[in-house]
Amino acid sequence: MDQLIYAIEVVLNGLMTGVMYALVALGFVLIFKASGVFNYAQGVLALFAAMTLVGIQQGQVPFAHMINATFGTHLETFGWSVPSFLAILLTAVVMVLLAFLIEKLVLQHLVGQEPIILFMATIGLAYFLEGLGDVMWGADIKRLDVGLPQGISDSIEIATDKWFGYGFFIDRLDIWATAIAALLVAALVAFAQYTKQGRAMRAVADDHQAALSVGISLRFIWVMVWSIAGFVALVAGIMWGTKSGVQFSLSLIALKALPVLMLGGFTSIPGAIVGGLIIGVGEKLFEFLIGPMIGGATENWFAYVLALIFLVFRPQGLFGERIIERV
Amino acid sequence: MFYREAGDFKTSYRSDGQTFPIKLDRWGYYAVLVVAFGIIPFIINDYWASAVLVPFLIYAIAALGLNILTGYAGQVSLGTGGFMAVGAYAVYKLMTAFPDVSIVIHIVLAGGVTAIVGMLFGLPSLRIKGFYLAVATLAAQFFLVWLFNKVPWFYNYSASGQINSPERTVLGWAVTGPATSAPAKYLICLCFAFVLAWVARNLTRGMLGRKWMAIRDMDIAAEIIGVNPLTAKLSAFAISSFFIGIAGALLFSVYLGAAEVGEAFGINKSFLVLFMIIIGGLGSIFGSFAGAAFMVLLPVMLKNLLVGSLGWPTDLSAHFELMIVGALIVFFLIVEPHGLARLWALTKEKLRLWPFPH
Amino acid sequence: MLDSPDQENLLEVNNIEVIYNHVILVLKGVSLSVPKGGITALLGGNGAGKTTTLKAISNLLASERGEVTKGSILYHGKPISDANPAALVKTGVIQVMEGRHCFEHLTVEENLLTGAYTRSDGSAAIKRDLEMVYDYFPRLRERRKSQAGYTSGGEQQMVAMGRALMSRPETILLDEPSMGLAPQLVEQIFEIVKAVNEGEGVTFLLAEQNTNVALRYAHYGYILENGRVVMDGPAASLRENPDVKEFYLGMSDEGRKSFRDVRSYRRRKRWLA
Amino acid sequence: DLVVPNLSYRTGAYGANGTQYADGFNDYFALLNERDGGIGGEIIQVPECETAYNTEKGIECYEETKDTGALVYNPLSTGITYQLIPKVSVDKKVLYTPGYGRTSAKNGKVFEWVFNAPANYWDGASVAIKYLLDENGGDLSGKKIALVYHNSAYGKEPIRTLEGLAEKHGYELSLVPVDAPGQEQKSQWLQIRRDKPDYVIMYGWGVMNQAAIQEASNIRFPMENFIGIWWSGSEVDVLPVGDKANGYKALTFNGVGMDYPIYDDIKTYLLDADKASQGGEHVGSALYSRGMYAAVVISEAIRTAQELSGVSAITAEQLRDGFENLEITPERLSEIGLPDFGPEIKMSCDNHGGSGMARLQQWDATAKQWNLITEFTEPDQDILAPLVEEDSAAYAKESGITPRDC
Amino acid sequence: MTQEQAQEGFTTADGRKIGGVLMDMRDITLRFGGVEAIKKISFDIRQGEIRAIIGPNGAGKSSMLNVISGFYNPQEGEVWFKGYRRGPMKPYEVARLGIARTFQNIALFDGMTVLDNIMTGRLNKMSSGIVKQAIWWGAAEREENENREQVEKIIDFLEIQNIRKTPVGRLPYGLKKRVELARALAAEPQLLLLDEPMAGMNVEEKEDMSRFILDVNDEFGTTIALIEHDMGVVMDISDRVVVMDYGRKIGDGTPHEVRNNKEVIDAYLGVAHD
Numbered sequence A: 001m002d003q004l005i006y007a008i009e010v011v012l013n014g015l016m017t018g019v020m021y022a023l024v025a026l027g028f029v030l031i032f033k034a035s036g037v038f039n040y041a042q043g044v045l046a047l048f049a050a051m052t053l054v055g056i057q058q059g060q061v062p063f064a065h066m067i068n069a070t071f072g073t074h075l076e077t078f079g080w081s082v083p084s085f086l087a088i089l090l091t092a093v094v095m096v097l098l099a100f101l102i103e104k105l106v107l108q109h110l111v112g113q114e115p116i117i118l119f120m121a122t123i124g125l126a127y128f129l130e131g132l133g134d135v136m137w138g139a140d141i142k143r144l145d146v147g148l149p150q151g152i153s154d155s156i157e158i159a160t161d162k163w164f165g166y167g168f169f170i171d172r173l174d175i176w177a178t179a180i181a182a183l184l185v186a187a188l189v190a191f192a193q194y195t196k197q198g199r200a201m202r203a204v205a206d207d208h209q210a211a212l213s214v215g216i217s218l219r220f221i222w223v224m225v226w227s228i229a230g231f232v233a234l235v236a237g238i239m240w241g242t243k244s245g246v247q248f249s250l251s252l253i254a255l256k257a258l259p260v261l262m263l264g265g266f267t268s269i270p271g272a273i274v275g276g277l278i279i280g281v282g283e284k285l286f287e288f289l290i291g292p293m294i295g296g297a298t299e300n301w302f303a304y305v306l307a308l309i310f311l312v313f314r315p316q317g318l319f320g321e322r323i324i325e326r327v
Numbered sequence B: 001m002f003y004r005e006a007g008d009f010k011t012s013y014r015s016d017g018q019t020f021p022i023k024l025d026r027w028g029y030y031a032v033l034v035v036a037f038g039i040i041p042f043i044i045n046d047y048w049a050s051a052v053l054v055p056f057l058i059y060a061i062a063a064l065g066l067n068i069l070t071g072y073a074g075q076v077s078l079g080t081g082g083f084m085a086v087g088a089y090a091v092y093k094l095m096t097a098f099p100d101v102s103i104v105i106h107i108v109l110a111g112g113v114t115a116i117v118g119m120l121f122g123l124p125s126l127r128i129k130g131f132y133l134a135v136a137t138l139a140a141q142f143f144l145v146w147l148f149n150k151v152p153w154f155y156n157y158s159a160s161g162q163i164n165s166p167e168r169t170v171l172g173w174a175v176t177g178p179a180t181s182a183p184a185k186y187l188i189c190l191c192f193a194f195v196l197a198w199v200a201r202n203l204t205r206g207m208l209g210r211k212w213m214a215i216r217d218m219d220i221a222a223e224i225i226g227v228n229p230l231t232a233k234l235s236a237f238a239i240s241s242f243f244i245g246i247a248g249a250l251l252f253s254v255y256l257g258a259a260e261v262g263e264a265f266g267i268n269k270s271f272l273v274l275f276m277i278i279i280g281g282l283g284s285i286f287g288s289f290a291g292a293a294f295m296v297l298l299p300v301m302l303k304n305l306l307v308g309s310l311g312w313p314t315d316l317s318a319h320f321e322l323m324i325v326g327a328l329i330v331f332f333l334i335v336e337p338h339g340l341a342r343l344w345a346l347t348k349e350k351l352r353l354w355p356f357p358h
Numbered sequence C: 001m002l003d004s005p006d007q008e009n010l011l012e013v014n015n016i017e018v019i020y021n022h023v024i025l026v027l028k029g030v031s032l033s034v035p036k037g038g039i040t041a042l043l044g045g046n047g048a049g050k051t052t053t054l055k056a057i058s059n060l061l062a063s064e065r066g067e068v069t070k071g072s073i074l075y076h077g078k079p080i081s082d083a084n085p086a087a088l089v090k091t092g093v094i095q096v097m098e099g100r101h102c103f104e105h106l107t108v109e110e111n112l113l114t115g116a117y118t119r120s121d122g123s124a125a126i127k128r129d130l131e132m133v134y135d136y137f138p139r140l141r142e143r144r145k146s147q148a149g150y151t152s153g154g155e156q157q158m159v160a161m162g163r164a165l166m167s168r169p170e171t172i173l174l175d176e177p178s179m180g181l182a183p184q185l186v187e188q189i190f191e192i193v194k195a196v197n198e199g200e201g202v203t204f205l206l207a208e209q210n211t212n213v214a215l216r217y218a219h220y221g222y223i224l225e226n227g228r229v230v231m232d233g234p235a236a237s238l239r240e241n242p243d244v245k246e247f248y249l250g251m252s253d254e255g256r257k258s259f260r261d262v263r264s265y266r267r268r269k270r271w272l273a
Numbered sequence D: 001d002l003v004v005p006n007l008s009y010r011t012g013a014y015g016a017n018g019t020q021y022a023d024g025f026n027d028y029f030a031l032l033n034e035r036d037g038g039i040g041g042e043i044i045q046v047p048e049c050e051t052a053y054n055t056e057k058g059i060e061c062y063e064e065t066k067d068t069g070a071l072v073y074n075p076l077s078t079g080i081t082y083q084l085i086p087k088v089s090v091d092k093k094v095l096y097t098p099g100y101g102r103t104s105a106k107n108g109k110v111f112e113w114v115f116n117a118p119a120n121y122w123d124g125a126s127v128a129i130k131y132l133l134d135e136n137g138g139d140l141s142g143k144k145i146a147l148v149y150h151n152s153a154y155g156k157e158p159i160r161t162l163e164g165l166a167e168k169h170g171y172e173l174s175l176v177p178v179d180a181p182g183q184e185q186k187s188q189w190l191q192i193r194r195d196k197p198d199y200v201i202m203y204g205w206g207v208m209n210q211a212a213i214q215e216a217s218n219i220r221f222p223m224e225n226f227i228g229i230w231w232s233g234s235e236v237d238v239l240p241v242g243d244k245a246n247g248y249k250a251l252t253f254n255g256v257g258m259d260y261p262i263y264d265d266i267k268t269y270l271l272d273a274d275k276a277s278q279g280g281e282h283v284g285s286a287l288y289s290r291g292m293y294a295a296v297v298i299s300e301a302i303r304t305a306q307e308l309s310g311v312s313a314i315t316a317e318q319l320r321d322g323f324e325n326l327e328i329t330p331e332r333l334s335e336i337g338l339p340d341f342g343p344e345i346k347m348s349c350d351n352h353g354g355s356g357m358a359r360l361q362q363w364d365a366t367a368k369q370w371n372l373i374t375e376f377t378e379p380d381q382d383i384l385a386p387l388v389e390e391d392s393a394a395y396a397k398e399s400g401i402t403p404r405d406c
Numbered sequence E: 001m002t003q004e005q006a007q008e009g010f011t012t013a014d015g016r017k018i019g020g021v022l023m024d025m026r027d028i029t030l031r032f033g034g035v036e037a038i039k040k041i042s043f044d045i046r047q048g049e050i051r052a053i054i055g056p057n058g059a060g061k062s063s064m065l066n067v068i069s070g071f072y073n074p075q076e077g078e079v080w081f082k083g084y085r086r087g088p089m090k091p092y093e094v095a096r097l098g099i100a101r102t103f104q105n106i107a108l109f110d111g112m113t114v115l116d117n118i119m120t121g122r123l124n125k126m127s128s129g130i131v132k133q134a135i136w137w138g139a140a141e142r143e144e145n146e147n148r149e150q151v152e153k154i155i156d157f158l159e160i161q162n163i164r165k166t167p168v169g170r171l172p173y174g175l176k177k178r179v180e181l182a183r184a185l186a187a188e189p190q191l192l193l194l195d196e197p198m199a200g201m202n203v204e205e206k207e208d209m210s211r212f213i214l215d216v217n218d219e220f221g222t223t224i225a226l227i228e229h230d231m232g233v234v235m236d237i238s239d240r241v242v243v244m245d246y247g248r249k250i251g252d253g254t255p256h257e258v259r260n261n262k263e264v265i266d267a268y269l270g271v272a273h274d
């Protein structure tokens, strides 16, 4: 009986963790949908966004370390601190700028290349941004606080204690993440499906040349999509940064988003959420039920294996577009 | 004008099928072999062996392997690190279980073991394609690393889970273990790289290679003209893994000497080797070597430049190194998406026309 | 059939050279002028460079690693080689690409709507044009909700044409509109071209292999071989030219040759350019 | 000149930790050079080489520096250490791995060139249990202790020790592995919440530390009952968690804070003269102090070697003798300007690991500083000594080494 | 149909001998989800003939070819080949039976040279194992060269010697079609399926292509089924024609019969062609 109640708690937490993964996966989906680019840099984008946010919030001097090393100065901060809301806004602007630069310097020159080449380019981009983030804001671990609540939710604990005789642990941050993710997904789905730009975005994903030929500006679409993806990365960065600090490993959550992506389908926005939920529950439940028998720490690979099993039955993921096979 | 094929007539299909049909290329190739086997072993020192040449050769083997799978057969894999780990752990178990058998045999067997594992993880490729498959191969990566970390049998129950390669000799020369000299390390890797490159070349120029390329270019059409996708894909996985397994075995036994799976064979390895083949050129033997050379040399050179010559603090230069490597990768892809090999071929094509274009 | 109604040259291509991949020289000095409101045909064998010419005009070469290395392209007297393809569509030049290039995952209707991407004259007008396209191609109306990737070759060709019409262009560059279409439909497509040309004053530059039909509908024709223009003239006069008759229309002096009979004798006479 | 390369890492997943340690290491030698003109008249050169915590880069750095007259290596990475152990025995270089690396290297009979004083992973585990024994009046029977560990060679080290001690003291041990990098630990902490262990011991590194402390605070696990190994006890681990990290404890084998006379010199000679590594950003932090401590031990060994051999420009072999005869008394530490900064060290030919003493520190979130809360405590050598003996014998057998007579 | 019936044949107008039934499609129905692409169609292909399939766009012609080459499995109906009923088969198994084809949207292997593309046609004629190929010298090389000789014959036949070493991606459309034909021929098929082999060609090139098709039929005795929209070509070179319209068969017979079929004219030709 206890086991069952525990399992329920594990499932609930799995769902919420899944939402956190989905936040990262969403960025991947957007870019893939719009350009057929598998953007490996999405994780680093989240890290970069979070670093920038903290940097702006705390009034850090960008490139301080480099300037100090070259000129022997002692710059560190401007000595002011920016309110969270404004800082988020400014960071969003930086992300748009970044999207613009990425299009200008990278994507534009790779129109029409094979997907794997574009994928590689985004890995190059990931390296670059990782280095740039460190040079700009320093490699130390930063604390991110934009006022999101964190820690166990008392009301749920008390309520469940009353019902089950065991108080469930639900993190308040996760509840927030769920709400925000739901909002994001709804907005993005509406955008992709029902607007002209959304349709253009899907057209670009199918055939760059044809899109060009009907007058869709790849440049505009890409800047737009990368900006949105940058914003999604910022949201993911805020959530994960609040959870475990802003530092290099933040970029590695991309690896947790990949199975989500695979399971949900690379091109489906709702897929990212459903995939996230399945992966979250799956890995947590497996760790809870089977983990103890085989030594634990199974989550990293189990997520992938779970996604793999789904794929064998649906090679395009649960909600991915059917892979068109014709001759 | 200096580089031309005119006057190089072929009188048989056999001579038309040779690896370097142009005379100048052939001489260049012989020259490289002479330098590699005849000169470098006498002048190599520990630094060059450990920092540059040995990793270059080992990664070249891994890149050849991945290139067979990704470049020739079109199946993108991110499981390279995991498969290298299989090679490493296989050779470790073999070395410690049968100390009297030659290490060369162990390394080849380790490749064989990896081939079997590779085939197993290649099975989903029959259904799953493209990036879905690439991500799916990460399952192999993570699972294998977890397995080697978790099951003490693989690391002979050592307290920390590290594996150490004991000393083994070939023809009386130590090739593994601390006492190995730089030339010995270099030569054993060179021999493996040479033979494997030759095997790769043979496999890719014949029927098997064509089957792979057909699957890569258009799998449905390939199936309709008579390629059995099952055997084509699985053979690509097997042979690719064989190469990668050998690279993993060499990496552990000859180069590192000790390894911990998550650290030495993590996902970064998978990406590194993928980089090599893309920068070098997908579907090109030469490209595998060029890419490996590029990715091994670049950081060393950058480091020497930034820290050694410019005297920057190491952290700044490490960050800049990341930025430069990233930027260079993007730059190369923009200049020539088909890699160094294609760049080289284009240069030759231009040279042929030079100095009279068109 | 018709003389070009109006002599103002809308589009002028002056002596352009195109190189692919920095090494493959494909166009070796092509010059064309396309009169406003006319239908101009670009004829020539495989690999003659028709597609390349059209892509050079619509600036789509960059994504295939090709570039125009010499010469100039003027539209309304202004050079357009630097405009990006999207801007070009806004100025009124749209290309229907060879090999259809539909957006596979979009439905037929969504494909058509992307054609209207650059328009800003409101959804009512777009809706009207959508109906117009459906009237031209009733088959598309039936399949409006199917994914374009699963429609047949001919249906895809109709989608591509319809999509171009949706942008309300001034000039359409048509690359092999008849390829893979049933004979009835070929006629139909050219009838539509004619109707659009006459009714809406749209200028056409079309590359065609089907010389027979093309010369029946076009006002003026250029024949391209091996990257050079080897002959040009009003369509009517081209149709009477004996070389054109033999090589492009498949007629010998005695009338149409049977495909069964040409088999045994080798004939190949090339214009020496 | 004497060359002591600093194989550091300032980028990558562990860069934030590596930076501080490397600064401390650099600064102490810089101080000796500036203030005393080096050691025994020899300037100490500390060429830095970035390893990014990557074993291959570690080898590259080693090979790059080894022919420049390098005496001793301190790579701050267990992986690189394992790689270097066989190499240093051939190249005859000293490998000094305080508080990390291969535990059984304590046995100088087998590991002639490796030193890991003052304490190793097993010592740490034992000292933690000792502390818990003291807290519980010497009796841990029936208590539940969970080990949250980095699922790698490093994290697995203490398992055997804790199991041995569990038998002896009757507590119940549960193992909770966390895969690298470890920023997602929900499963682990839900399990801990369900199992309600009395104490949690953590062997973590990098982001895993903060994530664990954060999750612990989320489930309201009492911080006082949460003890990290010394690699889980730096400012970067607790600062991101904020106030809720208050009371968290960690082991350490070096002093913390800036209340030592040496900092006056560091200020005069380095900070004011703008010679501090990285501009002195991290002076006084826990990892900085540990890096500095490693430099102290190395410089003392150099001094000893100079005395023994009578030459100032010592070789690596002489430095090894210096290490084997090294004695750092409390008096000596005070002389250096670091009173009570580390345990007493006395090494010998067969003991390369010192006494294994360590102490506990506790985080004060309001003051944002660590406070020492115990004296140096000795580990339970009854349990540890046989383990060291066993493990080093296995290594000797595997590598064909005949242990030296000492 | 019995074995004997399958052996019967007839003689065409220009005196060529057409053999018994080689391929027999019986009541084939093919559905994609709700779309019925082929509705209960039956027809046969006889040994040595050139059989044309025509019909408006979307009629299901390509789908029919896909059924024959095993890429689609029909929901209903039977496929008989050489007097045996063929169960559901993988495409590569069908290829081994001696059926080769070309594709409507060219399906060449873009990354390979013309020569390599054509060599893939001989896949099923080559058998040396992995080890032999890895060593190359000896068996594998010999086999390669033998097959190369056969391929060179086809290259000569189709007059594409000068582009042997060119990557196919760079070729113009018409040549690609020719290379595709070469690849199909390299397999030495009994039945050759051509899906719009002359689309996108001008008259001159169509003449060339027609000549190749007729020569193949003549010299190798290969049975050919082809889809084509150019009625001139169809009328001139085919022996019998099947007409499809939205999945149904609306006509079957000699070119002459078909051309004068009212239904065919309405559905497909528009005006009667001369």
Ligand SMILES: Nc1ncnc2c1ncn2[C@@H]1O[C@H](COP(=O)(O)OP(=O)(O)OP(=O)(O)O)[C@@H](O)[C@H]1O
Pocket: C020, C021, C024, C026, C044, C045, C046, C047, C048, C049, C050, C051, C052, C053, C064, C066, C098, C209, E170, E171, E172, E173, E174, E200
């Ligand atoms: N991307 C490319 N890279 C290299 N060469 C190319 C490329 N595209 C076309 N070519 C070459 O340019 C020449 C002209 O090709 P183009 O496609 O313009 O001919 P076309 O007249 O349209 O022929 P078709 O009627 O077959 O479509 C051909 O020889 C072709 O091989």
Ligand SMILES: Nc1ncnc2c1ncn2[C@@H]1O[C@H](COP(=O)(O)OP(=O)(O)OP(=O)(O)O)[C@@H](O)[C@H]1O
Pocket: A325, A326, C150, C151, C152, C153, C154, C155, C180, E032, E035, E037, E055, E056, E057, E058, E059, E060, E061, E062, E063, E064, E104
């Ligand atoms: N894989 C598929 N999934 C769904 N529908 C399909 C598929 N393949 C073909 N169809 C549909 O079946 C019908 C017949 O298609 P098919 O390609 O056979 O036509 P076709 O006769 O070859 O036409 P065309 O002359 O235009 O090539 C079309 O309406 C097409 O949309």
Ligand SMILES: [Mg+2]
Pocket: C050, C051, C052, C098, C175, C176, E173
């Ligand atoms: Mg064309």
Ligand SMILES: [Mg+2]
Pocket: C152, C153, E061, E062, E063, E104
């Ligand atoms: Mg068709």
